[in-house]
Amino acid sequence: MDKDKWKIGTQAVQGEYWPSNAKARVVPITMSTTYRYDTCEELARVFDLEQDTDMYTRLSNPTTDILEKKISLMEGGVGALATSSGMAAITLAVLNMCKKGDSILAANNIYGGAYTVFTTTFKDLGIEAIMFDPDISEEEMLSLAKPNTKLVYGESISNPLAKVLDFDKFSRVAKKLGVPLMVDNTFATPVLCKPFELGANIVVHSTSKYMDGHAVALGGVIVDGGNFNWNNGKFPDFVEPDESYHGVSYFKNFGKTAYITKARVQMMRNFGMTPSPFNSWLINLGCESLHLRMRQHSDNALKIAKYLENHEMCAWVKYPGLESSQYYPLAQKYLPNGCSGVMTFGVKGGRDASRKFINSLKMVALVTHVADSRTCVLQPASTTHRQLSDQELIDCGISPEMIRLSIGIEDADDIIADFEQAFQCCK
Numbered sequence: 001m002d003k004d005k006w007k008i009g010t011q012a013v014q015g016e017y018w019p020s021n022a023k024a025r026v027v028p029i030t031m032s033t034t035y036r037y038d039t040c041e042e043l044a045r046v047f048d049l050e051q052d053t054d055m056y057t058r059l060s061n062p063t064t065d066i067l068e069k070k071i072s073l074m075e076g077g078v079g080a081l082a083t084s085s086g087m088a089a090i091t092l093a094v095l096n097m098c099k100k101g102d103s104i105l106a107a108n109n110i111y112g113g114a115y116t117v118f119t120t121t122f123k124d125l126g127i128e129a130i131m132f133d134p135d136i137s138e139e140e141m142l143s144l145a146k147p148n149t150k151l152v153y154g155e156s157i158s159n160p161l162a163k164v165l166d167f168d169k170f171s172r173v174a175k176k177l178g179v180p181l182m183v184d185n186t187f188a189t190p191v192l193c194k195p196f197e198l199g200a201n202i203v204v205h206s207t208s209k210y211m212d213g214h215a216v217a218l219g220g221v222i223v224d225g226g227n228f229n230w231n232n233g234k235f236p237d238f239v240e241p242d243e244s245y246h247g248v249s250y251f252k253n254f255g256k257t258a259y260i261t262k263a264r265v266q267m268m269r270n271f272g273m274t275p276s277p278f279n280s281w282l283i284n285l286g287c288e289s290l291h292l293r294m295r296q297h298s299d300n301a302l303k304i305a306k307y308l309e310n311h312e313m314c315a316w317v318k319y320p321g322l323e324s325s326q327y328y329p330l331a332q333k334y335l336p337n338g339c340s341g342v343m344t345f346g347v348k349g350g351r352d353a354s355r356k357f358i359n360s361l362k363m364v365a366l367v368t369h370v371a372d373s374r375t376c377v378l379q380p381a382s383t384t385h386r387q388l389s390d391q392e393l394i395d396c397g398i399s400p401e402m403i404r405l406s407i408g409i410e411d412a413d414d415i416i417a418d419f420e421q422a423f424q425c426c427k
């Protein structure tokens with residue numbers, strides 16, 4: 001079986017569980033923290049990273065392993081590490097390669113939680129986040145970098161503004177700096193965008209969103225593209241011996257999987273941001289229909305974006321699938337199969353009118369979440385981006401009246417009918 005050549009839908013359904021004769025057809029949930037060994041010698045080999053088997057669920061688990069392999073297969077990576085949440089994935093992915101004295105070049109339109117951890121907690125740890133407007137030129141990006149810059153970071157489709165990442169620009173900057181490009185691919189998913197084919201080196205996800213798809217389980221994942229040379233002088237921690245593993249060198253001992261191996265055996269060992277096997281099972285189940293759902297989310301979203309664009313009470317709508325969008329050319333280039341389900345818009349009349357619109361919805365619900373099967377709305381300025389100062393909000397393009405819309409997989413006509421009655425209530 002040439003799994004790597006399968007189309008994404010086959011990978012989503014079939015990857016990566018191949019039961020042997022008379023074993024459960026569906027992924028079993030291995031709800032066990034620990035694993036039995038015959039001899040002390042064998043277990044010692046596992047501790048020394050000479051044998052790759054399960055030893056303790058903080059580090060690996062058979063159910064979680066299947067999910068990790070499926071997502072890695074879909075992304076085209078060399079390995080993945082599932083985490084307890086998307087924030088855990090981002091935190092672990094960054095701390096696996098940045099430490100005190102380093103800096104990160106990060107787009108300022110990223111998820112509010114990521115923005116906050118970059119600019120507060122990482123700052124406290126001695127890692128500086130250089131936040132920049134993703135629309136600046138390549139030269140401007142390069143001029144912001146410092147000798148200690150170790151990472152370029154952005155979102156393939158940003159939350160909440162749905163700006164599309166200029167992969168060519170970002171990956172050229174990362175290459176020139178000799179650092180990896182890390183991309184949060186949560187909103188696009190590998191169904192709509194394959195960051196490794198576009199120059200990314202590491203992908204992170206909040207699987208709590210489309211991958212789960214049903215808003216039942218929090219989770220995250222880090223995927224290693226296996227396409228970055230950690231032995232370029234900037235990342236000695238990947239090359240020099242790790243004394244906590246009797247002198248293992250991740251670069252020398254693990255080659256292409258150096259990054260994801262270190263993330264697991266060092267960072268996950270130390271931080272323990274491990275998913276429950278039950279959550280891994282739920283997320284794996286969600287992933288089995290990801291390709292179908294992303295198509296429906298994208299088709300519905302485009303219909304509704306066009307409806308809003310033509311509505312007399314809608315002040316503005318931003319969706320990269322609309323020809324009027326500044327990001328339409330990038331969407332055409334990088335998202336040929338659809339632009340996912342998230343957009344933003346404002347109701348004419350400002351903050352109060354938008355609030356009234358949300359309060360008037362009957363089927364569509366006000367929730368903090370995005371990217372599940374049910375259509376939902378939120379006002380970012382008062383919720384997800386609440387921690388940001390007024391100036392930071394303006395810098396990130398979050399206006400007070402903005403409504404973030406996450407279009408579900410219902411029938412588009414019924415979503416439009418609910419919006420229409422809510423608009424009528426705003427008159």
Ligand SMILES: *Cc1c(COP(=O)(O)O)cnc(C)c1O
Pocket residue numbers: 085086087088111113114155159184186187205206207208209218219220
């Ligand atoms: C939700 C989200 C996160 C954080 O994920 P959690 O699972 O909520 O911790 C990170 N990045 C993006 C783009 C998100 O939408």
